[in-house]
Amino acid sequence: MMVSAFFWIALTCCFQIISGNEPAIIHTNLGDIQGYETDMARVFYGIPFAQPPVDTLRWQPSVPVGKWAPQVLNATIPAPACPQSPSCTPSIVCPTITLKRFPxxxxGDQRSLLSSIATEWVFVCSTRVFARKTPSYSYVFRYPLDFNAWENMSYCNNHACHAVELPFLFETAWPNTTDTGRWLSKSMATYWTNFAKTQDPNKPEIVRVEWPRTIIGNEKYIYFQNPIQIEANYMKDDCDFWDTIGYKVHDF
Structure with a gap:
């Protein structure tokens, strides 16, 4: 069944390429939009839903985009990607120095090593780059699920695996978690709700531990565990290393 499914997908992809793409135009009250039509779907890239949130529009409510008519909006190619940090050059150096730092x-079991590398490169250190460019509040969640929810993923027992904070943040863990887990859940919900209301996680609702803003040179973050703490410079040495590598995906 797996081979048949893969073969069908391969044939579908090949057929789509051979048959070519046909132009497709839709009409809106802002102007016409040109995309293209394949055998499987109509494709339209980068249709704006608001003006870009830059300059005076940053951190402000969305502003409707203006009309582009009589011009036709070209939606046949993806919009530019977000800026990325410079990557190491030449690219062949990147895996060499990475393996030297993370042997x-x-x-033969590399799961723990790969987990550490992915955590740092994909999440922690790339997030630090963003936090240094715009006002932000950083956090680390290290409270493992205190009830059995991992089933066959036993390697997550007693660990805070990816996205484990979501049941606490949205308070869906309440029926199963402990009193400590419910306290942590309520605390997180308060911080996030405060931020949604005021862009400050510390008000209007009172919080027990004030969450400091991340500032270059004093990069503090809130540490969600029992008890909640404020710490600084999370994985600094490793993140300094990853900054020299960059965060683009390479074709090695």
Missing amino acids: PDKS
Whole structure:
């Protein structure tokens, strides 16, 4: 079944390429939009829903986009990607120096190593780059699920695996978690709700621990565990290393 499904997908992709793409135009009250039509769908890239949130529009309510008529909006190609930090050059150096800093485990089981690298490169350190460019509040969640929810993923027991904070943030863990877990859940919900209301997680509702804003040179963050703490410079040395590598995806 797996082979048949893959073969069908391969044939579908090939057929789509061979048949080519036909132009497709839709009409809106702002102007016409040109995309293209394949055998499977109509495709329109980068249709704006608001003016870009830059300069005086930053951190402000969305402003409707203006009409582009009589011009036709070209939606046949993806919009430009977000800016990325410079990557190491030449690219062949990147895996070499990475393996030197993070040598493979001699046991042959590289899951823990890959988990650490992915956590730092994909989430922690790339987030630090963003936090240094705009006002932000950073957090680390290290409270493992205190009830059995991982089923066959036993490696997440007693660990804070990816997205484990979501049941606490949205308070869906209440029926199963402990009193400590419910306290942590309520605290997180208060911070996030405060921020949604005032762009400050510390007001209007009173919080027990004030969440400081991340500032270059004093990069503090809130540490969600028991108890909640304020710490600074999370994984600084490793993130300094990853900054020299950059955060683009390479074709090695």
